[in-house]
Amino acid sequence: TSPIRIGVIGYGNLGRGVEAAIALNPDMQLAGIYTRRPPAQLKPGNADTPVYAMDSLLSHKGQLDVLILCGGSKDDLPSQTPELAAHFNLIDSFDTHARIPEHFAKVDQAAQGGQTTALISAGWDPGMFSINRLMGEALLPDGATYTFWGKGLSQGHSDAIRRVPGVAGGVQYTIPVEAAVEKVRSGVRPELSTREKHRRQCFVVLQDGADADAVRQTIVEMPHYFDEYDTAVHFISAEELARDHGAMPHGGFVIRSGNTSAQSKQVIEYRLQLDSNPEFTSSVLVAYARAVHRMAQAGQYGCKTVLDVAPSLLSPKSAAQLRAELL
Numbered sequence: 001t002s003p004i005r006i007g008v009i010g011y012g013n014l015g016r017g018v019e020a021a022i023a024l025n026p027d028m029q030l031a032g033i034y035t036r037r038p039p040a041q042l043k044p045g046n047a048d049t050p051v052y053a054m055d056s057l058l059s060h061k062g063q064l065d066v067l068i069l070c071g072g073s074k075d076d077l078p079s080q081t082p083e084l085a086a087h088f089n090l091i092d093s094f095d096t097h098a099r100i101p102e103h104f105a106k107v108d109q110a111a112q113g114g115q116t117t118a119l120i121s122a123g124w125d126p127g128m129f130s131i132n133r134l135m136g137e138a139l140l141p142d143g144a145t146y147t148f149w150g151k152g153l154s155q156g157h158s159d160a161i162r163r164v165p166g167v168a169g170g171v172q173y174t175i176p177v178e179a180a181v182e183k184v185r186s187g188v189r190p191e192l193s194t195r196e197k198h199r200r201q202c203f204v205v206l207q208d209g210a211d212a213d214a215v216r217q218t219i220v221e222m223p224h225y226f227d228e229y230d231t232a233v234h235f236i237s238a239e240e241l242a243r244d245h246g247a248m249p250h251g252g253f254v255i256r257s258g259n260t261s262a263q264s265k266q267v268i269e270y271r272l273q274l275d276s277n278p279e280f281t282s283s284v285l286v287a288y289a290r291a292v293h294r295m296a297q298a299g300q301y302g303c304k305t306v307l308d309v310a311p312s313l314l315s316p317k318s319a320a321q322l323r324a325e326l327l
């Protein structure tokens with residue numbers, strides 16, 4: 001059988017990650033990268049990968065089985081996903097949790113109209129964590145679900161500290177509070193406040209002459225971002241920032257703690273420990289792109305999420321092989 005032809009839409013962190021993930025999946029082929037920037041500006045990992053301007057995408061309809069959208073959730077995906085779902089099978093990683101129902105409705109309308117399969121909000125959260133929250137609730141109806149994130153670099157919080165007057169650069173890590181995690185794992189189903197679940201750690205480079213105490217104060221009191229957390233601010237040099245904080249680690253765990261009878265506590269835990277958040281997210285997108293291709297071939301059109309996909313559709317192996325090897 002011929003490989004699944006993938007078009008990558010947007011070439012940032014996820015775009016590069018998708019390129020790397022496709023290289024690990026022989027049943028898939030990177031047919032082209034599509035960008036809003038001048039194509040010559042992009043340097044794909046494999047110099048043979050064709051890079052096209054976004055304008056040429058529609059003329060390649062029929063040569064692409066699934067698009068993997070790698071744009072940002074804030075400004076790119078809300079318009080790109082519905083526009084492209086009218087013409088192509090696709091997948092995105094839209095992660096603005098509160099706006100998923102609205103995004104779903106727009107993409108569903110476009111995909112129903114175009115008879116395409118469009119899977120939104122794949123990745124790890126939303127994505128793999130969502131599946132594990134569903135499993136926990138369904139298997140242990142009498143219980144509580146806990147999601148902890150980290151240790152991980154938060155792009156949004158890092159951007160927020162970089163905007164503080166006097167700050168030349170910086171990063172923010174979200175860290176689960178170990179005592180809270182242990183309490184949850186013990187099965188006692190604690191009620192935890194925001195502050196009790198996570199703490200925040202900032203590494204900040206000051207501008208010349210900036211007042212360190214004033215910068216620290218502005219950060220720890222910043223509404224929504226830091227005021228509800230215990231936040232530690234460490235001042236470092238520009239060299240240290242570049243040397244020690246260039247990676248994008250992340251991860252976390254979903255824990256469901258429940259009872260099946262008064263005596264029997266049951267605890268389920270799913271854990272991710274990621275050196276590279278974008279590379280892992282891209283790996284999830286590529287596996288789900290395979291499922292999208294199969295669902296489209298089966299005529300299952302419209303907008304989908306990871307909650308709608310049968311696990312066997314993710315695997316390159318046949319159903320018979322999966323039954324023999326994994327059950």
Ligand code: NDP
Nearest residue numbers: 010011012013014035036070071072073093123124125126
């Ligand atoms: P980037 O900012 O790296 O890339 C987003 C887009 O910006 C690209 O598609 C690209 O489009 C453009 N771009 C990238 N680099 C440049 C540049 N140097 N100059 C100008 N434009 C550039 O975002 P990420 O890939 O890191 O993340 C994308 C989204 O993935 C995030 O917004 C997040 O919401 C989501 N995500 C979801 C997760 C999940 O678990 N569901 C986990 C992690 C991320 P173009 O080539 O067209 O210019």
